[in-house]
Amino acid sequence: MTQAKRVGARSISQIAPDILQQINRGELATANLTEWLAVDQVALLEHQLHLLERSDYLPKLLAQIREQKKPSTHSTCRVIGRTLGRLCLQHDDEALLQQLASHPSDMLRCWAAYAQPQTSLQEALRYIYPFARDEHFGVREVAWFALRQQIIDELDEAIPALADWAATDQSEYIRRFASEATRPCGVWCEHITRLKEQPELGLPILTPLRRDSSRYVQNSVGNWLNDASKTQPQFVEALCQTWLQEHDCPETRYITKRALRSLHK
Incomplete structure (x- = not known):
């Protein structure tokens, strides 16, 4: 039992x-x-x-x-x-x-x-993977905190690597990690200035998740775009409109509503 x-x-x-x-x-x-x-x-x-x-x-x-x-x-x-x-x-x-x-x-x-030892980004991602998909909420949160600075420092390499996780991994925890670890503002962590100024750089990660079936992932994607709306509101508005035109489904509607919540108060 x-x-x-x-x-x-x-x-x-x-x-x-x-x-x-x-x-x-x-x-x-x-x-x-x-x-x-x-x-x-x-x-x-x-x-x-x-x-x-x-x-x-x-x-x-x-x-x-x-x-x-x-x-x-x-x-x-x-x-x-x-x-x-x-x-x-x-x-x-x-x-x-x-x-x-x-x-x-x-x-x-x-x-x-x-x-985790100070290693290459690819090695760091391999090390953090089991923690990112841990069954415990606290371990999963610490996992992206632990890699956040290296992701910021090596953003051009991190985005395609995390985009692969977002597009192909079967674990909702790993897909959510890809989104949460790259949030432009995030929570209790350093902001990613490049993504605040150029949120389109995050599209390789976000696009595969635009109609994800997991509410855990949906919340993260919506929060990612809500972060971006603080600095690039027109980008977020246009992207949400495009996503809804492509996939007018409950999952995408939930994500876009969450993404636009600061702009549509």
Whole structure:
């Protein structure tokens, strides 16, 4: 019998102490954003590195965590992941990366996503792929955050690579990654100036998704174009009109309505 999906608490204060303890020990995955934001990553790190026999990595990790100017759950996740990546490279510790990437705790998999070595874009995409299609929402979000800067820096190479994911991959999570990772403005991340000024550059990614059957993907495409409408409203208006003429179907109507929501208030 399939186990029922656990419903997370609506506020941090409502998280049951035993649930939070299991999360902070890496024994239980978070069920929603509230729980994800409540994770004591230092406690989790100390407990899991002890179990994984890597306690000697702790001093460097704790020092990096303390050096944060404006710590948050996400920034701490990034610092831990990137520091672990450097330590694994320094110690030739591929085994730890594999343990983190397959761990039942979503936060450890988030660390693993950020632990990718500084490599070519194609290698980085291959590394991030399993995290981008992870069953846990938090890991999927961290996956595109982890690659965002490299995508910005290598946009001309990133667009065709992600366009292939958008057009051919069977996973809605991967198709959504292609759109979400290239949103011109995005959420809590650096904007992509070139796509704000020239959103047509993103068409190889967006066009295959214009009538995608997944609401998860539809929301991302609509949000992508809504971002673009802030700087290039005429482009978005014209594109939505063209898409509706080509495919007047429920999926495209939903995407275009979401894309035009700021312009048609």
